[in-house]
Amino acid sequence: MDGNKPVKIFIADDHPLLRMGLSLAFNAKDNIEVVGEADNGFAAIEKIKLVVPDVALFDIDMPGLSGTAAIRVLRKIFPDMKILVLSTYNDENYIKESMRAGANGYILKTIDIDNLVKIIISFNAGKEIISPYLLDLGIDIHAKSDGDDDHEFGLTKREKQILNCLSDGKDNKEISACLYLSIETVKTHMKSIFRKLDAKSRLDAVMKAMNHGLID
Numbered sequence: 001m002d003g004n005k006p007v008k009i010f011i012a013d014d015h016p017l018l019r020m021g022l023s024l025a026f027n028a029k030d031n032i033e034v035v036g037e038a039d040n041g042f043a044a045i046e047k048i049k050l051v052v053p054d055v056a057l058f059d060i061d062m063p064g065l066s067g068t069a070a071i072r073v074l075r076k077i078f079p080d081m082k083i084l085v086l087s088t089y090n091d092e093n094y095i096k097e098s099m100r101a102g103a104n105g106y107i108l109k110t111i112d113i114d115n116l117v118k119i120i121i122s123f124n125a126g127k128e129i130i131s132p133y134l135l136d137l138g139i140d141i142h143a144k145s146d147g148d149d150d151h152e153f154g155l156t157k158r159e160k161q162i163l164n165c166l167s168d169g170k171d172n173k174e175i176s177a178c179l180y181l182s183i184e185t186v187k188t189h190m191k192s193i194f195r196k197l198d199a200k201s202r203l204d205a206v207m208k209a210m211n212h213g214l215i216d
Contacts, residue, residue, distance in 0.1 A: 006033040007124045010053035012044035012070065013037075013086070014062045018109075022057070025113040032117055041065025045073055048081075054124050055082040058103070060094055066182040068101040075102030082123045086116075091156050093192045095135055097185065106135040153196045155214065162189050163209045166202050 009026055011019050011034060019037045026032040035051045038044035042065045048056060056074065058067040071083050084105045085098045095106050104123060107116065111133035122129045155163070158179075165175045172186045179186075199205035209215045 006031050007055055007120060008033050008035045008051070008053040009120065010035060010044070010048055010051065010056040011037040012039075012041070012056065012062065012067060013059040014039045015059075022113075026117070029117055031121060039063075041067060041070030044070050045077075048074060049077065052078070053081070055084060055120050057084050057086045057120075060085060060087050060089065060098070060185075061180065063180045066180075066185055068097050068103075068185065069182045071098070071101040071103055084120070084123065089156070089158075090135070091158075093156075093188050097188050105129075108133050108135065153212070153214070155193070155196055159189055159193050159196070160209075160214060162186065163193060163205065163215050167206045167210070167215050 006029075009032055011022050013019050013022075016039070019039070023034045023037065026034050035053050036047045038047050040062045044056075044058070044062075045065075058071055060067040062070075067085065071085075074081065074083060082104050083102065084107055085094075085103045086107050086109055087094060087098075088109045090108055098106050105119070107119060111119075111131075115131060115133055119129055119131055119134055161179060162175055165178055170178065172183055172190070175181070175186050176183050181189075193199065193205055197205050197208045199208055206215070
């Protein structure tokens with residue numbers, strides 16, 4: 001790519017204020033140009049096929065088609081496009097799912113705009129990046145130990161939401177619709193819940209969660 005041309009950015013996030021804020025901040029830079037945006041995975045795929053950005057920024061949790069599901073589709077269509085996840089979740093499952101989907105990087109939303117621009121420019125140029133906001137897609141995060149003193153078992157907010165859905169008797173399809181997640185994402189969370197609670201079944205997971213006061 002010509003180094004004098006701005007990097008074309010696409011923003012996929014279901015929060016309009018975030019999209020607006022990023023668009024205003026990016027367009028104020030000489031080396032970044034926002035060429036499109038979408039609030040769900042389906043719209044993102046269709047629009048990206050038309051504008052073909054250099055870098056696509058994706059949130060994970062979006063209605064309709066999740067960010068990771070959309071990334072998986074786009075990776076097949078555009079194998080060389082740079083796709084970065086911009087997420088609030090510093091969680092092993094989300095990072096690994098993003099890696100499997102084909103994302104090039106995973107960035108926390110705590111980042112400031114100047115650092116985000118630097119990361120985008122570096123990714124687009126194929127340079128190595130070291131940043132506290134950029135999580136390695138290959139790492140195995142274990143922020144909590146396996147000790148018994150962790151009364152919450154290291155469960156994420158999303159995993160607790162899924163446990164509450166399980167306690168209501170919902171199946172994966174119903175959980176997917178209720179929480180606006182893809183079936184694949186629900187299954188990934190379920191595996192993590194079973195592992196963290198050392199549960200053998202859905203009922204076992206719910207009973208252990210209730211016994212430890214993790215759900216009502």
